[in-house]
Amino acid sequence: MKDNDWKNRLGVVFSTAADYVYQTDAEEEVKTLEAKEQKLRVRIEKNGRGGKTVTIVSGFIGSETDLKELGKSLKSKCGVGGSAKDGEVLVQGDFKQRVIEILRAMGYTQTK
Numbered sequence: 001m002k003d004n005d006w007k008n009r010l011g012v013v014f015s016t017a018a019d020y021v022y023q024t025d026a027e028e029e030v031k032t033l034e035a036k037e038q039k040l041r042v043r044i045e046k047n048g049r050g051g052k053t054v055t056i057v058s059g060f061i062g063s064e065t066d067l068k069e070l071g072k073s074l075k076s077k078c079g080v081g082g083s084a085k086d087g088e089v090l091v092q093g094d095f096k097q098r099v100i101e102i103l104r105a106m107g108y109t110q111t112k
Contacts, residue, residue, distance in 0.1 A: 025048050029078065031064025035107035042099050054082070057089040057103070077102050 040059045042073050046052070057074070064085075068070060071084025074091055082091040092098060103111045 030062055032066045036111065037111050038062075038108050040103060040108050040111045042103070043047070044094055044096050044103050052092070053094045055091040055094065055099050056097060058087065060087050060089070073106070074099060076100060 011112045038060060040057055042055060042057050044055055045056055057070075060070065067087065067089065071082060071089040071091075074089055075082045078091055078093070078095045080092045080095070083088065084090070100111055
């Protein structure tokens, strides 16, 4: 990415100082920990979901793209839908034991 990308400076007043550095509010991407260092927790939840059961994998530390990739592989291996956002992977249905087995096979050794 270029240092002078104008899209990052929208709404910034022009400065004539040659050494002025524009600061943006963009958050830095979190570095994804290795699979064996992740402490993932798997739980079943029904409340607030219209009586539907979902399996939630929480505790993922890393980038949003890596989280979505993990969610995609879990959903495809379980054969169901779901989503991945805000550090959690939601898998539709009661797949707690199966998700734990899949995560351990993927190298997530500290999974409960």
